[in-house]
Amino acid sequence: MAKETSNGNNHVSTKPPPEPSPFRKGKFIQGNMRILITGGAGFIGSHLVDRLLQNEKNEVIVADNYFTGSKDNLKQWIGHPRFELIRHDVTETLLVEVDQIYHLACPASPIFYKYNPVKTIKTTVIGTMNMLGLAKRVGARILLTSTSEVYGDPLVHPQDESYWGNVNPIGVRSCYDEGKRVAETLMFDYHRQHGVEIRIARIFNTYGPRMNIDDGRVVSNFIAQAIRGEDLTVQLPGTQTRSFCYVSDMVDGLIRLMEGENTGPINIGNPGEFTMLELAETVKEIINPKVNIIQVENTPDDPRQRKPDITKAKELLGWEPKVTLRDGLPLMEENFRTRLGISRPE
Numbered sequence: 001m002a003k004e005t006s007n008g009n010n011h012v013s014t015k016p017p018p019e020p021s022p023f024r025k026g027k028f029i030q031g032n033m034r035i036l037i038t039g040g041a042g043f044i045g046s047h048l049v050d051r052l053l054q055n056e057k058n059e060v061i062v063a064d065n066y067f068t069g070s071k072d073n074l075k076q077w078i079g080h081p082r083f084e085l086i087r088h089d090v091t092e093t094l095l096v097e098v099d100q101i102y103h104l105a106c107p108a109s110p111i112f113y114k115y116n117p118v119k120t121i122k123t124t125v126i127g128t129m130n131m132l133g134l135a136k137r138v139g140a141r142i143l144l145t146s147t148s149e150v151y152g153d154p155l156v157h158p159q160d161e162s163y164w165g166n167v168n169p170i171g172v173r174s175c176y177d178e179g180k181r182v183a184e185t186l187m188f189d190y191h192r193q194h195g196v197e198i199r200i201a202r203i204f205n206t207y208g209p210r211m212n213i214d215d216g217r218v219v220s221n222f223i224a225q226a227i228r229g230e231d232l233t234v235q236l237p238g239t240q241t242r243s244f245c246y247v248s249d250m251v252d253g254l255i256r257l258m259e260g261e262n263t264g265p266i267n268i269g270n271p272g273e274f275t276m277l278e279l280a281e282t283v284k285e286i287i288n289p290k291v292n293i294i295q296v297e298n299t300p301d302d303p304r305q306r307k308p309d310i311t312k313a314k315e316l317l318g319w320e321p322k323v324t325l326r327d328g329l330p331l332m333e334e335n336f337r338t339r340l341g342i343s344r345p346e
């Protein structure tokens with residue numbers, strides 16, 4: 001019987017987990033932990049690489065198609081003996097021998113995931129199926145970075161993991177929301193049917209250094225606009241809320257989830273909740289008090305409120321975020337100023 005790691009009886013696998021590599025069972029010498037990170041050239045993935053490679057017992061392989069990520073995010077590791085970078089699209093089969101898989105590959109910013117919605121669905125569905133097939137073959141544990149978007153435009157506030165969501169199945173965001181919902185389903189089906197060891201993180205808006213400057217997400221937009229002295233574009237109505245988690249806290253939560261005994265899904269996010277107007281005011285105050293805040297049209301199906309209930313993460317992972325928005329914004333500002341080549345006025 002597989003270990004009881006899940007949150008409901010019908011979610012617990014009746015199959016033993018697939019056998020890990022014989023290398024893992026070596027009596028005298030245990031090899032390094034080999035970790036695959038799909039989407040590791042992206043924003044969260046590259047910070048995860050940094051953290052995992054601090055442990056000398058870890059080897060990291062990144063597989064990424066560079067759609068929204070870049071080699072630049074990993075330049076400090078290229079040529080390192082415990083690091084390998086593969087240009088690979090997860091919608092194709094990948095044959096590697098690994099012990100753990102952090103499966104992040106997927107465009108995350110709405111403007112990027114809506115750019116080619118069919119490809120986004122292929123990435124979430126076929127990509128996740130491919131990674132689960134790999135996990136099954138090599139006996140690896142796999143963690144999926146799911147999203148708070150599985151809750152859609154939530155009718156429950158704050159959102160806890162038992163909420164099934166309020167998602168438009170045919171809207172312009174559905175390629176991502178529904179794609180991630182199917183990815184979660186696939187994870188639990190491979191767990192129940194094949195015993196694959198799974199972990200699911202439901203990530204809430206995360207920000208920090210290395211986000212693409214023209215990424216389109218709200219924190220990167222406002223910071224780049226404030227540094228350039230442009231208007232901060234608050235999309236209507238401006239009263240919609242989000243909860244923003246600094247990337248170092250996120251990486252810490254993901255590793256704890258991977259190393260722990262719970263399948264999830266577990267919300268990982270910062271419960272501090274802000275309206276977009278409040279966020280704009282805060283960015284203005286901290287980065288450039290001279291800029292104007294303007295209101296612009298929004299896109300369809302934008303969720304009106306979002307705030308994680310992180311009781312499970314606290315209890316099961318001993319995790320809670322440490323970095324407040326006011327502490328995180330200046331860290332991101334510094335990184336954006338360097339990349340934009342605009343220093344802080346004296």
Ligand SMILES: NC(=O)c1ccc[n+]([C@@H]2O[C@H](COP(=O)([O-])OP(=O)(O)OC[C@H]3O[C@@H](n4cnc5c(N)ncnc54)[C@H](O)[C@@H]3O)[C@@H](O)[C@H]2O)c1
Binds near residue numbers: 044104
């Ligand atoms: N940042 C957030 O606020 C947030 C919130 C919820 C969930 N997530 C999830 O976390 C993960 C990482 O998000 P991020 O913010 O770092 O985004 P990101 O866009 O910076 O990173 C995604 C990475 O995946 C790669 N990728 C995309 N499609 C691929 C494919 N078909 N094959 C291989 N690689 C592919 C991209 O090139 C990029 O490097 C995503 O799965 C996203 O859905 C992020």
Ligand SMILES: O=C(O)[C@H]1O[C@H](OP(=O)(O)OP(=O)(O)OC[C@H]2O[C@@H](n3ccc(=O)[nH]c3=O)[C@H](O)[C@@H]2O)[C@H](O)[C@@H](O)[C@@H]1O
Binds near residue numbers: 110149203302303
């Ligand atoms: O937490 C999550 O689960 C999701 O968070 C974000 O999705 P979203 O919250 O829509 O991200 P943004 O594009 O940053 O939008 C946040 C809010 O800011 C507003 N916004 C955005 C950009 C802008 O310039 N101005 C502005 O007011 C949007 O209307 C929206 O209400 C991520 O990009 C998704 O990948 C992720 O899954």
